[in-house]
Amino acid sequence: MENVIPKILGMIVGFGIAYLIFKWNRKNKQSKIYYIIAGLFLVGALYMPFAKTVSPEQEAIESSKAESSSIKESERKESISIEEDAKSSSLSEKKDSSIEAKQSSTKSSESSSKKIPREYISALIKGQEYADRMYMSKKAIYDQLTSDYGEKFSPEAATYAINNIKANWNKNALQKAKDYQEEQNMSPDAIYDQLTSDSGEQFTPEEANYAVQHLDK
Template sequence: MYKVLKVDGSTIYLGGANKEIITVDKDSFNYENPKVGDAVQVFKNDDLVIAVKTDSAPEQNRMPEGIMRSDENVLGTSAEKVKTEKHAKPLYKKPWFIVLMVILVLGVIGSSVGGDENASSSSSNEKNNATEKTQEVKKKEVPQEYKNALNKAQLYSDTMYMSKKGIYKQLTSDAGEGFPEKAAQYAIKHVKANWKENALMKAKTYYEDMSMSKDAIYDQLVSEYGEQFTAEQAKYAIEHLD
């Protein structure tokens, strides 16, 4: 991503995020009258250079507020208790028989408790295994196009410090990456980014390289035709400029 720093006749000076400055002929722009502060994306092929204004990408009908989620059903098994009642015919006036019965009853109780614990442990293990297998299947089922969209989103965040909404527009725009909405939604959900820090890095570029005021930087950060950060993210960036 580049910004127009200076217009000198037919020569246009562009500034990149890493303080890189390049010169482009005015005829290389896809629109008339480039102005200082315009955000453009530069495409090169041998000697051919084309500068495309990024805010010329068509607006999406709406920005999804969330990322679609798929339901995950985990099947667990429950163990049944089997109670065995043992009825014995009492033998009158024989103490040894009574003692024997007490020992037998205690043994049955201990066996029942141990069986319940084993059954509960087995049920828990089966449930965990089912969850892990479901997650592995879902991971393998991610389409390659979704992965490509995620890689692009990570690149825009790490190198160009773009906002969440800005990346989504760039991914789905016909003049940008042209990914389907679902692929872009997957990318936005899984991209690893600190949006406040991205806003701060953008603000520093405007502040140090383009000598813009803090008020102007704030407007550029939150503008629908600018960086499209949230008000909270832009406020954080302005507060941490110095």
């Protein structure tokens, strides 16, 4: 009811003003401008019943909704910003941690390399050559590295070399066995004895067995 009364009053006022302007213009000036003005007031009066009015309560509710929506949107943006900052901080920390780990690993490697005596490295190089080119056994290489008639390395350097040589001792034994078979025509039993002898190749029994079992029949 409160919304209807302003509409009725507005319609009456509009009709009244339109009528007064029309009547006055007809008697006095007969100007088209005034007829147009009167027509505008008439149209406004006719439109008044259909005009949408908003009560103060509704206006307050709409305003409250808009304000609440604005606050939520602001909180959402702030939450997203905090999450992005957290992710950025986490990535930065991981990157720093990775860099520190790499630096630490490099320093450790350099430090480890500096601690190895030059004699040990030389012994390893020599031992690797004996394993790769002459197919010698582990014990035979050790004896050659430490022998007064050989390389004359210290027992510690020779031990370091033996522990770090990259070789397949079974295949070394097999290669030696093939040499005895092809060049000296030795029997499998004789080859086994030569491979395991302390005055021979000094391979282990397991390595010698592997070699004999894989000889050409």
